[in-house]
Structures are given as C-alpha cells and as structure tokens.
Amino acid sequence: MDKVDACGCADPVVETDRVIVRTEKLNLHYGKLQALKDIGVELPANRINALIGPSGCGKSTFLKTLNRMNDLILDCRIDGRVYIDDVDIYGDIDVVDLRRRVGMVFQKPNPFPMSIYDNVAYGPRTHGTKSKTVLDEIVECSLRRTALWDEVKDRLRASALGISGGQQQRLCIARTIAVDPEIILMDEPTSALDPQSTLKIEDLMTELKKSYTIVIVTHNMQQAARVSDNTAFFLIGEVVEYGPTSRIFNQPTEKRTEDYISGRFS
C-alpha cells in the first residue's frame, strides 16, 4: 500500500454499508423482448457485487443500465428507476458526467491504438485536463494502482497494443480509474485471460474496493465466490436471490439458486 500512498491518491477505507446503487421496478425491453423484469436491488458502496446467472439472463444488460450504455442500442426501452447516490440517472442528468462517475471495463481488453500513456490520459484529457504535470501524475497514479507501473514505466510512449492481454486489461482498468469514478462496472473482465492474469485482476479488485464500488458480471462461479462480498443471481431477466456471497453459495433460500450453483441447472 505504500506505493499508493506514495502517489498521494489513496482514499480512506470506507467501512459503512452505504447504499450507492438502488433500482426500483426496473424493466427493460429490446423491442418486444423483455430483458429485465422488475429489478429491485440495493448495492452497497465499497463492496464487490457479483452478478451471476446463465447466458442471456440479463446480467450484462443490467450492468449496462447503470452507466446508460444501453442508450446506444436502438429499440431499447427502460422503465422504472435507477438511483445512484439517490439521483435518478434516467431523469434529468448529464450522461457524460454519469459515465465519468460510473466507469466500465469490458470483456475483451480494448485499449485504444495509441500509446500506454495516451490511453490512461484519454479520459482526463477528454474532461478538460490539459496540464502536463497533472496528467503525468494521474497516469503514474492510475498505473501504480493497477500494479502496472513497474512493468510499463520504461515504455509509456510505446503502443498499448504491444503488451500482453492481461496487461492490456489492467491498462483498461487504469484508464477507467484515471477519471476518478465512484463505481466500476466489469463485464466478465477475465474471461479472455489466462489463469495467472485472472488472479492478478482479482487481487486488484480486492485492492480497488477500498476506493471504489465494483459491480462485476462473471460466468466463473469460483471467481464470484472468491472475490465478491455480495452476489445477485439472475435468471431470465429477474433477480432470483441477492445477498452476502457466503450465504448465497452456502445456504441459498431459493431452490433455483441452489440448482444453478451446484451445477444442476441447464
């Protein structure tokens, strides 16, 4: 942790169970197809919240409602309420500002075809930071927090496409935290990575939850059990069960949850 302290951007560890994301009767349709049904969940801040469930159950769709990436899809209709910090994000808000506050890491590492430095500096620059000193600081700090600094500090000006897949994904996380979000959404962030890189990202998540709220979609049940504090089980657009990960995995109240977790679900 002294590394983070050295660059002066470590946030204090928050241990309150403040609710940061709250949804009420959230329904989402793609055309005529209903993808989310009456979702009502409360996600606490500074925790890793895992969303699990079979393919097509709506967990990725739910994730994308939190930073309004679904806005980019034609024919997508959303009813109900999504509150972040008690502000309805489908009300009269600035989407650009919302996406700065709610960052996203994708399934496939997707660095921009530019240098490592420019990738991390892209967000701050986009939001108006011009000073070279400030940018340098943000880049170093973000790369340190994603444990990438020592690996790339000598080639910050080299193309981001030249580093390994695992490094690219950590770079994408660094790029996300460079704009200082409150929430980080992760859509199966390790499914394209080898086990070792996966482990590094999981360690990183545990580290990052001290400063950020993490919502992660994962197909890897062990991953959900290993890293998350809370787990929501999605099935055909509904949240079947939501609660502390240890309870969901050890004593699920719903039969369907138990079936899925024990692999008896098709």
Add this chain to the structure above:
Amino acid sequence: MANPPSRKVLGRINLYYWKHENLGRGLVTGFGIFLAGLTLLMAGFLAVKGLSTFLVDHVSPLEFLFSTKWSPDADVPAFGALIFIVGSILISTLALLISTPFSISTAMFVAEISPNLGRKVLQPAIEIFVGIPSVVYGWIGLSVLVPFIRRSFGGLGFSLLAGSLVLALMIFPTITSLAADAFRALPTDFREASYALGATRWQTVRKVLLPAAMPGILTGVVLGLARAFGEALAVQMVIGNMIRIPGKLTDATVNLTSIITMDMGNTATGTPWNDVLWSMALLLLMISFLFILLARTTGQKRRSLK
C-alpha cells in the same frame, strides 16, 4: 493383391481431379498469368520506347527532368519536361488539398455520424460521382467553372485553379469511400471504451477513431493522388495548355498528360519529339507505381496495428 485395385481407384481419382480441380485451376491460373504478363509487357514496351530518348536520341536525362526549355521543333531542339512535371505536381497537390477535408468529413458523416442517411443518400451519390465519365467533368468545368473564374478573378478562366477544382471533384469519391471503409473497419470496442469514459460522440470520432483510421485514410489519399496524376481529358479541357510555369492560381498551364494527348498525333514515330512523349508516359507509370507502393505500405501499417 491389395495394390492393383487401389491403383485403379487412384487412376479414376486422377481423372476426377483432372476434370474438377486441375482444369478449373489451370484456367484461372492461365488468365491470371496472361494479365500479369500483359502488364509486364506494357511496362517493358513503355521502358523501351521511353528510354530511347536517352539511349538513341542522346537527350540528357537531367535536361529532360530539370530543364524548362521545351522547343521540340526548333533547329536545335530542346526537350526539357520540367514545366509539365511541375504542372502535374501542382494540379494534383492542389486538388488533393481541396478534396481531402471534404472527403474525410464526408467519410466521418457516412460512417459515424449518420450511417442511415449515409447509406441511403450519400453512398449512392458518391457511387454516381465515380461513374461520371471524365469528359463530362471536363465539359461542366469548361462551361461553368472556366467562365466563373474568368468573371470572378480575371484572366482567361482556363487555369491551374480550374484544373485543380475539376480534379478535386473527380478524386473526392475515391478518397471518401476508402476513408469510410477505414472507419467502418474499426472494432466497436474503441467506440464503447470511449463512450464508457464519458466522451461525446465527436470526441470519440476526433480523438480515437480518426487517428485509428488514419492509415486507411492515407491509402485513400495516395490512391486519389495517383488518379489525379493520371487524369488527362478533364484536366486538359480546362487548364489552358500554355507551356509555362504558372505564377498564380489563375494562370493557364499544362501538365504531363495534356502534352502527351496534344502532341502524340502531331509527331512521327521514331522522332526524338515522339520519343520524349514516351519518356513522359514512362515517368507517369513510374509515379503511379510509386504511389501504389506507398498505398501498400500504409495499408500494411494498418494491418499490423490491429
């Protein structure tokens, strides 16, 4: 006794393959080789004809490339082609400077800002642009552009400016369609990543997509330049064909393609004058070869980036 029957089958397989594999493959290969051979023959012919200026007529290559003195029918003839070379370079470069901003903007609009309108309206319009014969471009230039320039800026109207504008219009679809393809070839990941960081669409297009598409756009620019260099008819109709280096945009001038089309009918085969025209044709071929090479290398860079 196991071998003979299998050999028979093998015989039948050979015949089968001859009919259904070798014949078709041979035919296609034959056509391919024929065309490649034809290209080589044409290049060879041009080289023999073009080089005889220097080898048979003993015109110095340096004089040809760097002298502005063009008097092919004088008692002591001079064959300096610099005026034509400069004319070609000036017209093409100007055309490119005029056309590129429009092309890149249109490509952005078609590929990123309004794909729907782009596909329905702009794309067909661009395709029509490609199909218009160059004589039509030249004629429109002659009857609209030339009088307009004469009235607005003075001079003859036939000018470097008129030539560049007509050429700019002609290479616009080439650059636009290649640039639009370059944008479309970019993975959606870049767009998503940029939006997710809170960038607006314009910021995404300008800061992420444009740099990423640049190699493809440059390929389009180079091919546009190649087309501009080789275009003869439309340019010849509006450029004025005065053998001098233009002092300003509204001056009439001449370029390589124009002098070839104008003089080729007036000269007898085998005379130095005729040979020099072939040398110019050879020069055009070499320039276009250079452009294709350039387009290939920028294209390669694009592939290696992915």
